[in-house]
Amino acid sequence: MGKEGGKTVSIRQRREKEIRVAFFGVALASIATLGLIVLFLFMEGIPIFKEVSVHDFLFGKYWYPTDDPPDFGIFPLIAASISVTAVASIISIPLGVLTALYLAEAASYRVREWVKPVVELLAAIPSVVIGFFGMVVFAPFLQEILDIPTGLNLFNASLMLAFMSIPTICSISEDAIFSVPIELKEASLALGATHWETIWRVIIPASISGISTAIILGMSRAIGETMVVLMVAGGATLIPASLFDPVRPMPASIAAEMAEAPFRGDHYHALFATGIILFLFTLLFNLVADYVSNKYRQVGAATL
Amino acid sequence: MGNERVKERLVNTDQSNGLQGRRKFVQASMFGLFRIAATINGVALLIIVYFLVARGWRAINWTFLTQPPMESMTKGGILPCIVGTVCLSLGAILVALPIGVASAIYLNEYAKPGRLLRIIRLGINNLAGVPSIIFGLFGLAFFVVWLQFGVSILSGALTLGVMTLPVIIGASEEALRAVPDTYREASLGLGATKWQTINRVVLPAALPGILTGAILGISRAAGETAPIMFTAAVFYTPSLPSSVFDEIMALPYHIYVLATAGTEIEATRHLQYGTALVLIVLVLGLNLIAIIYRARLRRRMQ
DSSP: OHHHHHHHHHHHHHHHHHHHHHHHHHHTHHHHHHHHHHHHHHHHHGGGGGTSOHHHHHHOSOEETTSSSOEEOOHHHHHHHHHHHHHHHHHHHHHHHHHHHIIIIISOHHHHHHHHHHHHHHHHSOHHHHHHHIIIIIHHHHHHHHTOSOSOSHHHHHHHHHHHHHHHHHHHHHHHHHTSOHHHHHHHHHTTOOHHHHIIIIIHHHHHHHHHHHHHHHHHHHHHOOHHHHHHSBOOOSOOOSTTOOBOOHHHHHHHHTTTSOTTSHHHHHHHHHHHHHHHHHHHHHHHHHHHHHHTOOOGGGGO | OHHHHHHHHHHHHHHHHHHHHHHHHHHHHHHHHHHHHHHHHHHHHHHHHHHHHHHHGGGOSHHHHHSOEETTTTEEOOHHHHHHHHHHHHHHHHHHHHHHHHHHHIIIIIOOSSHHHHHHHHHHHHHHHSOHHHHHHHHIIIIIIISOOOSSHHHHHHHHHHHHHHHHHHHHHHHHHTSOHHHHHHHHHTTOOHHHHIIIIIHHHHHHHHHHHHHHHHHHHHHOOHHHHTTTBOSOOSSOOOSTTSOBOOHHHHHHHHHHTOSOTTTTHHHHHHHHHHHHHHHHHHHHHHHHHHHHHHHHHO
16 A cells, blocks of 8 residues: 555656756757757758858959859948837937836826737737838838938838837836835935936936846847838948938848748848847847846846 | 025025926936827827728628629729738738747757858848838749749738738747746656646747737738739629639739729729728737737736
């Protein structure tokens, strides 16, 4: 009897162990997928470097993949990606962080219950719809009031991208601001500081790592966003000289040209190689965000 | 003498009022700035929705929703696109939900803090940060070409599925975290094993939260364009899909195609607005359901 009891217990334990291992296996799926993405990007992208050197690919000023002989220089695409992201950030960082401060500190409970869903719905609008809006509503408007040749340009794309990254910046910053220990705030208020002084001197410094993470992830979202830059940025492979120049960021180039590129031809490989560069950019952003949020983790009052 | 004192006090209060006043003014203006920032977001949402509704509602009627496109997509409806988007997003959630929930169970119930957990989390965070067009390239190279699924619902759903995975994992983890530890302790105290506890106690308690995450995942998958451009969606296909290996039309891709590549971009403007309106009603509707459902859950928990 006792022996049998022991046996069932050990069967149960073995089963438990198997289940645990199975869950562990599934949990590795995300990493496995990430690995596969890297593997296949490189497999399809590397062959282009037999035709062009890495240096010429990255810093070549001309992207004419269908000419004869073709030019595979993605510098204009990289410059376009960096400039739309930079301009979008100038708009989205203040708006995102200020909205987060409003939600976490200034808004009453009732207002927050309304504003938070608005930010979430803004995040939920499909990128193709924002691109469509930028194309058919905002571009003609921009063209008319500024009297420029085309409304499809760097500025328009940046503005649309900004509103796509605001929700990311806002919700992550808000979490960080919200999790600042109440004692810090109470101490500051008790010393006679106003609410704003408390926010500026205590709450923001205490949550700066979370806010930075939010900003980096917001920028990562902007640089990788495809449909908006595909539809709104204008598509010219020029290194932008003005805010109202049409540009062609990396994702736009990949999305627009992949359908026409002959399968496993040089153009096809060059687009995958562009994908590698884009992937490395976002990977860098994400790793920095991860580093910042872990290194300067908010641990209670110890952050100050 | 007394008069002077009073005077002095008045001067003092005056001074402190000035300082106090300035501090209050700074605070009021900063809070005003916060409010303006929040308002700008709301206005942006309103403007986008307003233009789509104002210019799109006339396109929407019974024919539009139940007929395929006609006369080289200058007339007719968007039924194949609606069917395609529903197939793709349901397919994506079929892929992402089991894997995502199981991952979340491992992370929240089994894993012990340490290097391994750090690496898994880093993997998930980075997967969440991969641009949608990269998922498109990956789907093309892996599902379409290497696994030979072709341009099909299957390839598209798998691509969208791996893309939605981090969303599902995040939402499920949050739902599992919200289950009080006392539930687990009570079940384990009664002699249940860890798996029995998870299966019979923790998961049922976390289910509503997980479902909310699933709804958000569906809405995310339904709105994505870049991942399906090379893996599932086509310009035009006359018939509705009959198997998972068929290529299909999809709402987001249809908007893109009509707005940029059609032969008569201006003439089909109303169809573009109509399609965008249908997509946004679908996506925002799903999101509203999730938001309201979650608010209710929170209230019940309190």
